[in-house]
Amino acid sequence: MKADYKNWVPKGMAYGLTAAAGVLSVGAAAAELIADEDSPIFVKALPYILGAGALGCAAFGGWSWYARGQFSYEGNRKLSKQIIEGTAEYINLPEGGTCLDVGCGSGALTIACAKRSPAASIIGIDRWGAEYASFSKKLCYENAAAEGVDNVSFRQGDACKLDFPDETFDAVTSNYVYHNITGKNKQELLKETLRVLKKGGTFAIHDIMSPQRYGDMGAFIRQLKEEGYETAELIPTDSGKLMTSFEAGVLMLKGSALLVGRK
Numbered sequence: 322m323k324a325d326y327k328n329w330v331p332k333g334m335a336y337g338l339t340a341a342a343g344v345l346s347v348g349a350a351a352a353e354l355i356a357d358e359d360s361p362i363f364v365k366a367l368p369y370i371l372g373a374g375a376l377g378c379a380a381f382g383g384w385s386w387y388a389r390g391q392f393s394y395e396g397n398r399k400l401s402k403q404i405i406e407g408t409a410e411y412i413n414l415p416e417g418g419t420c421l422d423v424g425c426g427s428g429a430l431t432i433a434c435a436k437r438s439p440a441a442s443i444i445g446i447d448r449w450g451a452e453y454a455s456f457s458k459k460l461c462y463e464n465a466a467a468e469g470v471d472n473v474s475f476r477q478g479d480a481c482k483l484d485f486p487d488e489t490f491d492a493v494t495s496n497y498v499y500h501n502i503t504g505k506n507k508q509e510l511l512k513e514t515l516r517v518l519k520k521g522g523t524f525a526i527h528d529i530m531s532p533q534r535y536g537d538m539g540a541f542i543r544q545l546k547e548e549g550y551e552t553a554e555l556i557p558t559d560s561g562k563l564m565t566s567f568e569a570g571v572l573m574l575k576g577s578a579l580l581v582g583r584k
Contacts (some may be wrong), residue, residue: 324467326427327455328498329401330388338382346376388572400564400572401429404527407563409433410498411525411581414441418491421446423458423480423514424498426453428461430474434494435470446478481505481513482573488519493526500529507535511580518584521551527558531576538580545582 344402356365392401414420418441423433425445449457452508461475465524478484480498499510501582511526518524530538538555545553559569559577569575 322465322467324394325466326394326401326464327431327460327461328389330385331453331455332389335382335385337387338378338385339407340392342375342378342382345371345378349375353415372504384571391568391572401569404558404563405429405433405496407558408494408525408527408579409437411523411579412437412494414438414492414493416440418442419444419489420492420494421483421485421490421517423478423483423495423512424491424501425461425475426456428464430494431461431469431473431475432465432468434492435473436468441470443470443473444490445473445475446480446483447475448477448479460583474525480510483513484515485517487516488522489517491519491522495517495520496527498528498532500534508538508541511541512515515545515584517564520584522584524580524582524584526580526582527577529576530578531578532556534576538578541579550582551583553580555580 348370350366352367354369356368363524367538385516390396392397394402408430412420412532414434418438420434420435420438420441420443422443422445425447426433428445431443433443435441438538444459447458449458458475458477461473465471465473480505482504493514499507502510507530514526515524528535535541542553542555556579558564558575559575562579564572564574564577569577
């Protein structure tokens with residue numbers, strides 16, 4: 322049995338865009354045959370409209386297949402694996418300690434942390450929504466079993482309101498989760514995650530932390546230090562740390578960074 326961490330770009334999307342490009346291309350060709358000098362303006366424009374749609378779907382479909390190849394755990398690049406393991410490196414747990422992984426998806430980061438700290442317990446939470454239908458709690462447990470990891474558990478949870486008391490965990494972590502949560506202040510989401518971290522605990526939160534999404538992270542870090550955090554820093558990962566600048570740009574990961582430190 323082999324772990325299946327799925328792919329951040331759904332196969333259905335790649336196939337769907339490819340199929341749509343083909344259908345629109347056929348439609349454009351058919352519309353071209355139908356249109357003549359006496360046709361209404363809309364009919365004359367239809368081949369161009371459908372052709373533009375076909376080109377757009379083909380371009381995004383090509384990007385989808387490329388991205389799937391880069392992210393795949395089975396491919397040559399294995400970018401997802403590199404990002405997961407690069408995030409887990411910052412989590413330090415004492416023997417018997419506990420860690421929370423917010424938005425665990427297929428369990429990849431939870432399991433990576435568990436491998437690094439076999440004497441600790443790692444909890445992964447996720448809402449497992451319809452937009453990522455291939456991810457599930459069942460899949461997480463199957464992947465843990467495939468990896469021979471038994472110091473993990475998984476449960477339903479909401480990153481916006483964690484169902485844990487203050488200072489519950491020795492470490493907290495997350496990977497590419499908060500940028501997907503719409504209508505919420507990203508710095509408030511970070512504070513909610515850090516709320517459940519014990520004094521002296523470590524944190525490593527990886528996301529697309531661009532100013533447009535997260536605001537002034539420099540000010541946020543200064544605030545953490547004023548509140549008594551031992552260390553806090555933002556480490557860019559989109560320019561060589563976990564991916565190249567080219568990859569970050571093409572794969573829409575520009576602004577990726579790790580917020581790491583100790584409470």
